[in-house]
Amino acid sequence: MSIIDYSLLPDTELVIRLKEGDHDAYSEIYQRFFGLLYAFIYKRLKDKEESKDILQKLFSDLWLKRETLDFPVLSSYLYRAVRIKMIALMVHKDAEESYIQSFNSFMEDDTIITDHLIRERELTTMIEKEVDLLPDSVRKVFLRSKQTIKQI
């Protein structure tokens, strides 16, 4: 039996354990991030099944590729994976071409952030600001991850 309380470990420790094949660490990562990522995706896709499919694929990859994954920050890795999977889905399943249209009109009108560090921060904030809107129980689990990051 394990004497480690995984809910107290910072993300960085969970990643180290995940890479060693520790399934409890994987389970804790799932607990921490699922609610936030689901809320984020669902609000933009408005499709329960597709939101779940994206996350099933994402977490399945996280386990299968755990030994070769190479990322400094767990949350950035997950947000990037969500981004790629959402963009792929939107553009490839875009029957009414509404996303393509939105993409085109976006390019005509908007100014873009070219500095990639600033953009990276925006991409993180965009997901993490969802935290405040989450139901209490879901938010608390996610905040464990943030607390340990802040303490450090």
Added chain:
Amino acid sequence: MDKYQAKALVDKYIEGDCSEEEMALVENWYLQLPYLADAPGTGQIIAAKNNVWEKLMSRRQNKLRLYYRVAMTAAAVLIIGLGAVWFFNKSFSPELHLASLPAIDIAPGTNKATLTLADGKTISLSGEQTGIKIKETELRYDDGSRVASNSLDHVKVQMLIAATPIGGTYRLVLPDGTAVWLNAATSLKFPSSFKKLTEGQNRNVELTGEAYFEVAKDNSHPFIVKTRLQEVKVLGTHFNINSYPDDVDIKTTLLEGSVRVSSFGKKDNVFLKPNQQSIVTANSIQVKTVDPADVISWKMGEFGFGGEPLRKIMKKIARWYNVDIVYTDQSLGDKIFSGTISKYGSITEVLRLLEATGEVKFKIDGRTVTVSNK
């Protein structure tokens, strides 16, 4: 842009082949996606969470049989990755020369460290824990439990020394909130409190070995890390210093913010930008651009070497597995390798991957590793 161009651009993005401008375009569009639905309620989130977890677990059962194959493929990819970057352009040989590696293996390092108080008393820190926090008067592990027999004199500020042995690593949070990860065979000297500093006084620490710092911001008290040959001055930022006594040079790598590196020998300063590394020797300072991921891979539980000579790689291995390295031919130490390997495997796993390049061979005898020509 028509449908096909937009799709082509998105495909490039997914494959990671975009130019910087194309990437900015796709990501900015993603940043402004509208909400189509209200936030889901607790019931919906929990149902989705349980549902997806069940699917993941049932697939895992079916996959167990396939696991061996997946693992072997992953290993092959790693080996090929390591082989492919072999700089000397020799053809990759998939044969492994494992005969020389013994059945009794050498285990990797773990969480190990000691803390020495000003009166000379030394406390061994728990291997069950990954780090400690030093507060003004007490020491606590990451999980909040108290370090046995600790009570720091809260009247006097004393110098403390945290040290890891060969094969040890540990994380500390200093009294000002600065986090320090100590690599193997490293020691850090620091005061038990920074509270009594007057305006403009420095937060001084001294380092031997390798550590990664995330310095808590405090504009009125610059943070200074002194090593042999140099000191590094910062206000609040993330950086790595490699200053082992058996290396000629000291490498400081900046991840975030800005730092000033001052060489004692040359009496000269350089300011680093993120992704830059300074290399200080007794009479020179150089600055180059590096991939910081390689530099701090040790903190992520990996050996990472981006085009490093074997001699340096073997030094890292020696410090982590507590072994001595012997070369049958000194020039072998100059061969250059790139790659990443988990630090938490046994020594044979690491040596096997290096052997798989077909360029070197290892023999382990007790705690001595002999490096020879293929």
